[in-house]
Amino acid sequence: MLMILIAGPLRGGTGDDPELIEANLQAMTEPALALYRRGHLPVVGEWFSLPLIEAAGSTEIGDAIYDEIQHPLGQKLLAKCDGCLRIGGPSTGADLMVSTTRELGKPVWYDLSDIPNP
Numbered sequence: 001m002l003m004i005l006i007a008g009p010l011r012g013g014t015g016d017d018p019e020l021i022e023a024n025l026q027a028m029t030e031p032a033l034a035l036y037r038r039g040h041l042p043v044v045g046e047w048f049s050l051p052l053i054e055a056a057g058s059t060e061i062g063d064a065i066y067d068e069i070q071h072p073l074g075q076k077l078l079a080k081c082d083g084c085l086r087i088g089g090p091s092t093g094a095d096l097m098v099s100t101t102r103e104l105g106k107p108v109w110y111d112l113s114d115i116p117n118p
Contacts, residue, residue: 001040001041001118002040002083002116002118003040003042003080003082004042004043004081004082004083005044005074005077005078006028006031006032006035006042006043006087007028007084007086007087007097008024008027008086008088008094009027009093009094010028010091010093011024011061012089012090012093012094013090016061016062024088027087028087028088029044031087031112032044035112038117039118040118043081045073045097049070052069053069053070056068071097075097075100078097078104083101083106083109084098084106084108084109085108085109085115086098086108086110087110
């Protein structure tokens with residue numbers, strides 16, 4: 001079993017529209033379910049960061065509290081993960097997760113079919 005962080009756009013291409021952000025979150029959740037059903041432990045950083053951002057008192061996406069938690073938390077998660085699945089389109093945050101994964105010497109996959117079965 002591998003613990004795999006799924007990195008994709010959250011805000012990218014949304015203009016910070018809450019409905020589009022939710023669609024991007026769902027786009028990360030779908031491959032997470034597929035990974036789980038294959039026997040892996042999927043991780044979407046936003047499952048951790050968004051409740052913390054809210055609890056810390058963030059008033060809008062992209063404010064100082066958001067920036068303090070969002071990407072740094074994902075990078076900390078990657079230290080515990082076995083690799084990263086990069087999905088979706090352009091995303092500064094997802095690209096940061098990919099570069100962090102590579103710096104940690106861990107694999108980055110771009111397709112579910114490339115991830116080995118447990």
